[in-house]
Amino acid sequence: MSSGRGQLILIEGLDRTGKSTQASILLDKFSKSKLLKFPDRSTKIGSIINEYLTNKSFTLPDQSAHLLFSANRWELNNEIIDLLNDGYFIVLDRYIYSGIAYSLAKFEYAKLNKEGNITSTVDKQIGDVNWLIGPDVGLPKPDLTLFLTIDLQELANRKGWGDERYELQEFQTIVKKSFLSIFELQKDDDTIEIVDVNNKDIPEVTELIWNLITKKGIHQLTNKPIEKVLN
Ligand code: Z5A
Numbered sequence: 001m002s003s004g005r006g007q008l009i010l011i012e013g014l015d016r017t018g019k020s021t022q023a024s025i026l027l028d029k030f031s032k033s034k035l036l037k038f039p040d041r042s043t044k045i046g047s048i049i050n051e052y053l054t055n056k057s058f059t060l061p062d063q064s065a066h067l068l069f070s071a072n073r074w075e076l077n078n079e080i081i082d083l084l085n086d087g088y089f090i091v092l093d094r095y096i097y098s099g100i101a102y103s104l105a106k107f108e109y110a111k112l113n114k115e116g117n118i119t120s121t122v123d124k125q126i127g128d129v130n131w132l133i134g135p136d137v138g139l140p141k142p143d144l145t146l147f148l149t150i151d152l153q154e155l156a157n158r159k160g161w162g163d164e165r166y167e168l169q170e171f172q173t174i175v176k177k178s179f180l181s182i183f184e185l186q187k188d189d190d191t192i193e194i195v196d197v198n199n200k201d202i203p204e205v206t207e208l209i210w211n212l213i214t215k216k217g218i219h220q221l222t223n224k225p226i227e228k229v230l231n
């Protein structure tokens with residue numbers, strides 16, 4: 001019988017690329033699995049984040065918002081480690097790369113001097129990837145990150161935008177660039193895979209993802225130590 005810890009699988013992507021859809025399908029492929037979605041709005045810090053995302057009159061400095069999203073991940077740090085060591089496969093629906101990409105996008109958006117529901121400043125920390133990754137350093141690093149990417153034109157055909165702070169087409173264009181620039185910096189990291197979901201239905205995306213997971217052996221228990229996020 002195989003032994004070892006479970007593996008940490010992260011699904012990242014732009015809004016409505018199918019992260020939550022794929023995360024819940026993936027969960028059923030394992031006999032012991034757990035889904036963790038970030039932001040986790042059920043915690044104390046998560047409730048502040050929820051207020052920030054849903055109430056546009058509730059403002060925070062970008063630095064504070066950024067640190068809250070990271071603090072929310074730290075609230076789940078011990079749970080993640082314990083579950084992995086207990087043989088659970090954890091599927092994360094957003095995590096550290098969303099943290100960097102959305103803050104960086106706010107900085108780029110502010111540089112364009114746009115009005116609207118992204119209140120941001122060009123404070124240099126928010127445009128500095130090293131500053132942005134800082135608070136996440138030491139968190140468990142995913143064994144595999146799948147970044148779902150799509151043309152913004154195809155995305156526009158999906159269910160309408162919601163009403164949350166970041167749900168603006170123009171902002172999402174910048175978010176996409178931010179994600180891709182972060183992954184370009186990590187291009188030698190073989191735990192990151194960019195998954196093009198253009199013109200693919202839900203089962204086709206699932207097949208693509210599952211093939212990557214099995215090819216890399218991420219569907220099996222492992223004896224590798226849990227990696228940590230480094231800067
Ligand atoms: N944020 C941040 O700023 N900093 C951080 O550190 C973190 C997050 C962690 C809330 O995230 C916001 O928090 C988010 C980033 C910021 N900002 N925004 N905007 P969220 O995860 O709570 O909300 P979301 O990203 O907007 O997720 P979503 O709307 O839930 O999208 P999704 O999970 O990727 O998509 P889905 O629900 O699976 O699918 C959307 C629709 O498309 C649905 O009708 C599906 O049936 C359909 N769908 C799915 N796949 C397909 C395919 N393949 N073809 C056709 N239709 C499909």
Ligand code: MG
Pocket residue numbers: 019020021093
């Ligand atoms: Mg979702």
